[in-house]
Amino acid sequence: MMPHAQKAAIFNKDEARTDWHDASLWMVRKKRDFAVSEIPEWEFIREFASDIKMHTLSKLDDYLEAFEKAAIQNGAIVHWAADAKEHNDIVLSILNKHQAKKMVKSKSMLTEECHLNEFLELHEIEVIDSDLGERIIQMLNEPPSHIVLPAIHLKKEEIGELFHRELHTEKGATDPQYLTEAARHHLREKFHTAQVALTGVNFGIAETGEVVVCTNEGNADMGVHLTPVQIHSMGIEKLIPRRSDLAVFTRLLARSATGQPVTVFTSHHRNPKPAGEMHIILVDNGRTEQLGKPDFRSSLKCIRCGACMNTCPIYRRSGGHSYETTIPGPIGSILTPGIDLKKHGQLPFASTLCGSCTDVCPVKIDIHTQLYKWRQIVSEAGLPEAGNKTMMSIMGNGLASPSFFHRLGNIGRKLLRLFPGKERFLSFTVWTKDRDLPKAPVESFREWYAKQAKDAQ
Amino acid sequence: MKVGLFIPCYMDQFYPQAAIATYRLLLKLGCDVEYPEGQTCCGQPLANAGNEAASRGSYLHFVTMFEKYDYIVAPSGSCVYHVRHHFDTLDQTDAVKKVRAKTLDLTEFLLDVLQISSLPAKYPHKVGLHQSCHGLRGLHLATSSELVNKPAASKLHELLSMVEGLTLVELDRKDECCGFGGTFSVKEPDISVKMGKDRIRDHFSKGAEVITAGDMSCLMHLEGIISRQKIPIKVIHIAEILNSDEI
Numbered sequence: 147m148m149p150h151a152q153k154a155a156i157f158n159k160d161e162a163r164t165d166w167h168d169a170s171l172w173m174v175r176k177k178r179d180f181a182v183s184e185i186p187e188w189e190f191i192r193e194f195a196s197d198i199k200m201h202t203l204s205k206l207d208d209y210l211e212a213f214e215k216a217a218i219q220n221g222a223i224v225h226w227a228a229d230a231k232e233h234n235d236i237v238l239s240i241l242n243k244h245q246a247k248k249m250v251k252s253k254s255m256l257t258e259e260c261h262l263n264e265f266l267e268l269h270e271i272e273v274i275d276s277d278l279g280e281r282i283i284q285m286l287n288e289p290p291s292h293i294v295l296p297a298i299h300l301k302k303e304e305i306g307e308l309f310h311r312e313l314h315t316e317k318g319a320t321d322p323q324y325l326t327e328a329a330r331h332h333l334r335e336k337f338h339t340a341q342v343a344l345t346g347v348n349f350g351i352a353e354t355g356e357v358v359v360c361t362n363e364g365n366a367d368m369g370v371h372l373t374p375v376q377i378h379s380m381g382i383e384k385l386i387p388r389r390s391d392l393a394v395f396t397r398l399l400a401r402s403a404t405g406q407p408v409t410v411f412t413s414h415h416r417n418p419k420p421a422g423e424m425h426i427i428l429v430d431n432g433r434t435e436q437l438g439k440p441d442f443r444s445s446l447k448c449i450r451c452g453a454c455m456n457t458c459p460i461y462r463r464s465g466g467h468s469y470e471t472t473i474p475g476p477i478g479s480i481l482t483p484g485i486d487l488k489k490h491g492q493l494p495f496a497s498t499l500c501g502s503c504t505d506v507c508p509v510k511i512d513i514h515t516q517l518y519k520w521r522q523i524v525s526e527a528g529l530p531e532a533g534n535k536t537m538m539s540i541m542g543n544g545l546a547s548p549s550f551f552h553r554l555g556n557i558g559r560k561l562l563r564l565f566p567g568k569e570r571f572l573s574f575t576v577w578t579k580d581r582d583l584p585k586a587p588v589e590s591f592r593e594w595y596a597k598q599a600k601d602a603q
Numbered sequence: 604m605k606v607g608l609f610i611p612c613y614m615d616q617f618y619p620q621a622a623i624a625t626y627r628l629l630l631k632l633g634c635d636v637e638y639p640e641g642q643t644c645c646g647q648p649l650a651n652a653g654n655e656a657a658s659r660g661s662y663l664h665f666v667t668m669f670e671k672y673d674y675i676v677a678p679s680g681s682c683v684y685h686v687r688h689h690f691d692t693l694d695q696t697d698a699v700k701k702v703r704a705k706t707l708d709l710t711e712f713l714l715d716v717l718q719i720s721s722l723p724a725k726y727p728h729k730v731g732l733h734q735s736c737h738g739l740r741g742l743h744l745a746t747s748s749e750l751v752n753k754p755a756a757s758k759l760h761e762l763l764s765m766v767e768g769l770t771l772v773e774l775d776r777k778d779e780c781c782g783f784g785g786t787f788s789v790k791e792p793d794i795s796v797k798m799g800k801d802r803i804r805d806h807f808s809k810g811a812e813v814i815t816a817g818d819m820s821c822l823m824h825l826e827g828i829i830s831r832q833k834i835p836i837k838v839i840h841i842a843e844i845l846n847s848d849e850i
Binding site: 522580581 | 610612613614615616617618619620622623626638640641642643644646649650651652653654655656657658659660661663664689736737739740741747748749750751752753776779780782783784785786787788789790791792793794795796797798799801823824826827828830831
């Protein structure tokens with residue numbers, strides 16, 4: 147796996163494009179700022195939502211059982227999947243049971259996490275992502291670069307080119323209205339011929355056994371309404387206790403995600419259609435393990451709004467693909483090390499710990515604190531990201547020793563004085579690739595202080 | 604009231620003028636201030652790099668050096684944040700608890716402890732204020748742009764408003780990170796520099812002659828880029844402005 151820094155360096159080679167990417171996401175952040183500024187009780191709602199989620203997580207087993215019971219009473223079929231493989235096998239078995247060869251799927255980061263599409267395609271099932279952004283990247287055979295705006299890394303000219311190739315739109319067309327219309331017709335045919343629809347789940351309500359799906363395009367509803375068999379894949383952390391709790395989250399979700407007051411569709415799926423089948427798959431896939439880590443438990447509060455990505459100055463300037471995870475950006479960097487420390491252990495370092503993610507998070511996950519804590523774990527595991535342990539220990543002893551510390555500092559400063567302006571040629575120092583070193587003064591503060599203290603005597 | 608002055612390691616060596624300004628400002632305001640010469644480092648560089656365990660010795664040394672003071676003042680929100688928040692890994696003895704509670708950034712010391720409402724300072728320049736992240740979101744020296752707290756407050760703005768002749772420029776992004784981030788600056792040099800360039804452009808395009816901040820580390824990073832790209836803008840620590848009597 148290529149280091150994040152290297153991917154980021156490649157991304158930054160085209161500075162104009164980096165600026166464009168940064169500006170696109172900053173605009174979303176600004177829309178969010180405006181939307182939340184209209185809610186005087188915003189900080190209270192964040193706290194409230196955080197409390198509801200922490201409470202739910204503290205009794206997750208009870209709530210999951212309550213949810214299952216209520217869902218079965220509603221006529222749904224509930225499945226439990228310990229990991230991605232079990233999830234994918236369950237989906238395939240449902241498809242096989244109905245001899246279905248075509249499935250429409252609305253946006254679901256969970257199925258991305260499980261690599262469901264690739265799995266089903268191996269079994270000769272056609273999967274059609276019905277969210278416009280998802281459909282675009284599916285055509286390009288790319289993973290999403292953002293959890294809410296999966297194709298945000300693409301320019302409209304590139305989408306015009308893709309649609310010309312795939313959907314035979316006019317060459318050079320870039321009008322979003324025209325391109326969207328083309329996608330709409332293309333998808334309409336797919337909706338009519340698919341036999342099964344799968345959706346992601348934003349919230350599962352333990353009290354009622356229903357699932358809530360929030361979309362702007364209505365594609366999840368279209369799929370569910372037109373196919374006899376519906377599947378809802380849901381991470382076990384998506385639960386909230388009561389339907390009345392939902393209002394807290396719907397007020398936070400769309401405002402944080404895109405600056406909309408609410409998503410265009412907030413659909414409650416409770417019962418199967420007449421003569422239809424409704425499946426709910428509850429997926430663990432590492433969540434229980436994260437729940438067992440006190441320092442990182444609260445990362446499971448995440449409602450997948452993407453606000454931490456939009457605000458992250460690193461994400462905006464490196465793009466979602468640079469993280470090589472299903473969930474990129476700050477939240478991904480605290481969720482994924484727990485899944486595979488060796489692979490994702492570098493991600494907690496792809497941050498300045500500026501804390502913007504923590505302040506923007508609608509459910510108050512202390513993301514930057516958890517990034518800091520993951521760094522300690524990466525170091526304890528002896529991974530190279532945290533530097534050489536022996537060296538660090540020597541440095542640590544040095545920093546605790548005044549004489550070592552002062553001598554080292556003075557030597558450093560005097561070396562710089564001996565070779566002013568030459569540091570540029572010290573090409574081995576990463577700092578000086580695009581930055582000069584500070585000009586070394588004649589005396590340190592310590593020396594100045596000692597002198598003036600002496601003068602005063 | 605005895606004040607112990609903590610000067611971050613890189614400021615001691617490379618930016619003594621900012622440290623001197625901090626010291627003189629505190630004297631000017633009537634503080635009994637002392638610089639314990641055995642001081643070293645708060646331990647943040649190693650800890651942020653994931654080696655908190657290795658910085659334990661410097662944490663303990665910090666506590667030993669400073670426990671006798673009523674207040675420990677540093678011209679750095681970042682080091683102060685580290686002491687206040689990350690010394691939680693030490694045994695919480697009375698000395699550790701006291702040092703953690705009494706370690707303050709210069710700006711909060713001036714406003715919350717000394718409760719100054721005016722300053723004999725003059726700095727007739729157009730200034731851009733960079734809100735250093737650890738001070739901003741760690742110590743809450745200002746209301747970050749993500750939060751909906753009204754009225755929004757900012758200690759650095761409050762202090763700069765006391766300086767005669769100073770004009771603050773309005774930035775497009777009032778509190779975006781500069782990209783320094785300690786080890787981040789060398790682990791991810793490309794993004795680090797890009798973030799710095801973007802910050803500088805925001806200040807420069809608004810007509811700022813000078814960029815100031817509560818943390819010299821951010822300014823050192825920005826100055827490195829400014830110097831390399833020969834942009835006609837300077838950096839200066841807020842202590843130097845607050846201690847300034849430029850005519």
